Amino acid sequence: MIPIKTIHFAIIGAGTAGLATATLLAQQGFQVSIFEKAQHLEPVGAGLLLQPAGLAVFEHLGVLEHACQLGAKVTGLEGQLADGRLLVDSHYHEAGNHYTGLGIHRATLCHVLQTAVNQHRDAITWFMGYDIQQLQESPEQVRLIGQDAQQQPFDAAFDAVIVANGARSQLRPSAWVKIDQPYPWGAAWTIVPECQQFDREILHQFYDTSQIMMGILPTGAIPTASEQRLSSVFWSLPSAQFPHFLKQEQQRELWLSQVSKRWGKAADWLEQVTQTASTTWLSAQYRDVVMSQYGQGRIGVIGDAAHAMSPQLGQGANMALLDAWALSQSVQHSYAQQQLGWAKLWQHYHQLRRSSTFFYQSLSRLLTPLYQSDLRWASRMRDVLFPLMYRIPYFRRQMAITISGFKTNALQQLNYAEIAQSPIAPVLGSAKC
Numbered sequence: 001m002i003p004i005k006t007i008h009f010a011i012i013g014a015g016t017a018g019l020a021t022a023t024l025l026a027q028q029g030f031q032v033s034i035f036e037k038a039q040h041l042e043p044v045g046a047g048l049l050l051q052p053a054g055l056a057v058f059e060h061l062g063v064l065e066h067a068c069q070l071g072a073k074v075t076g077l078e079g080q081l082a083d084g085r086l087l088v089d090s091h092y093h094e095a096g097n098h099y100t101g102l103g104i105h106r107a108t109l110c111h112v113l114q115t116a117v118n119q120h121r122d123a124i125t126w127f128m129g130y131d132i133q134q135l136q137e138s139p140e141q142v143r144l145i146g147q148d149a150q151q152q153p154f155d156a157a158f159d160a161v162i163v164a165n166g167a168r169s170q171l172r173p174s175a176w177v178k179i180d181q182p183y184p185w186g187a188a189w190t191i192v193p194e195c196q197q198f199d200r201e202i203l204h205q206f207y208d209t210s211q212i213m214m215g216i217l218p219t220g221a222i223p224t225a226s227e228q229r230l231s232s233v234f235w236s237l238p239s240a241q242f243p244h245f246l247k248q249e250q251q252r253e254l255w256l257s258q259v260s261k262r263w264g265k266a267a268d269w270l271e272q273v274t275q276t277a278s279t280t281w282l283s284a285q286y287r288d289v290v291m292s293q294y295g296q297g298r299i300g301v302i303g304d305a306a307h308a309m310s311p312q313l314g315q316g317a318n319m320a321l322l323d324a325w326a327l328s329q330s331v332q333h334s335y336a337q338q339q340l341g342w343a344k345l346w347q348h349y350h351q352l353r354r355s356s357t358f359f360y361q362s363l364s365r366l367l368t369p370l371y372q373s374d375l376r377w378a379s380r381m382r383d384v385l386f387p388l389m390y391r392i393p394y395f396r397r398q399m400a401i402t403i404s405g406f407k408t409n410a411l412q413q414l415n416y417a418e419i420a421q422s423p424i425a426p427v428l429g430s431a432k433c
């Protein structure tokens, strides 16, 4: 136990998890230093879908309104088979009356969270271009060792460190890592002008067997061009095929005819929006990371660094936000008599996050081969069972709650209002101490 007023957190990684955590710790009155390997925050990546659980954390952070101005409201997810039948038909209102999702460009997500961080300039210090390569923990502190922005050796000590440096983290304590491996399949993605051919408030997916999957996600706008609404297009493929995907015009024609045979309307639209030379397809690879614990002593691991998974359920950024929320709740819980108890903090954090993370990781691992594998029998089973399941109101609702991101296990769930409620008062009595 150490007096709380002297505690200075280092956060490694300025992604979703790191930025949200920095804001919440600063609101609680701590000093925070953010270490980010990139020289500038210019997030590259497809748009993503924030689920109601992630939006509850946005409300808690006070950034929901800002995010909604730029993002795209999403009311549900519809997944079509090649014969036009709906395999997936989940709508957020089935989980909660006012629930919606938000399609958001990564640059917008980063901008919104960065704006929140910058409201705490007195408490938060940025270290851009710092590549942290090693942590050394002692009973009194944790040392960060790496390179600074001029590629000079860097070494500094902090009271506690939150590792939030993404799926490929080399900083998570190796003794806690149970699984750390790449998925054999990933996705090619591109961002194009908004798709108006389909319902603009739905994430549309298209599946044929377990080998063909495509997604069209409403993605809203980026902060520098708020009038231009966008969509993200995903095309699933084995990682080994990334280097060759749509490299020549002939391949594009072949790909479009593959889509056209199954989903003509989607193919017509794709033909228009992907014909310019400026359409760049990039690849996204997935990782599977499972840990036995997320924190101990003065080190915690959150976000993808703690539980990277396939984005089949679209939960990664939501889980990163829930981690940030749970960490700040645990800090509050473990603060007593001017002291912060690390053991109590991590015990509470594990209570809040362990079973929910286990639920989503297990489900994601179970479902991913039904959509991204060579197991044709698995997709045949999927095509029979899913439509049956959607006919039973109990399962429809459970599916909607699952996609909303609130599940803590098969039978229990978190509550939007509890997460969204205003941040707790600074533990120091004044956020500026």
Ligand SMILES: Cc1cc2nc3c(=O)[nH]c(=O)nc-3n(C[C@H](O)[C@H](O)[C@H](O)COP(=O)(O)OP(=O)(O)OC[C@H]3O[C@@H](n4cnc5c(N)ncnc54)[C@H](O)[C@@H]3O)c2cc1C
Pocket (backbone or CB within 6 Å): 012, 013, 014, 015, 016, 017, 018, 035, 036, 037, 038, 046, 047, 048, 049, 050, 051, 130, 131, 132, 133, 164, 165, 166, 167, 187, 189, 284, 285, 286, 302, 303, 304, 305, 311, 314, 315, 316, 317, 318, 319, 320
């Ligand atoms: C194709 C695809 C689609 C997805 N769709 C969704 C979706 O619809 N909904 C959803 O919720 N999630 C989705 N996800 C998952 C989501 O993107 C991630 O779960 C989320 O971005 C993780 O955030 P993070 O902060 O943990 O990590 P990151 O965003 O990866 O941030 C880590 C940061 O750490 C920095 N860093 C790395 N190493 C170091 C170091 N040594 N020193 C200092 N800094 C370092 C990096 O530069 C980076 O800025 C998707 C992922 C993919 C690939």
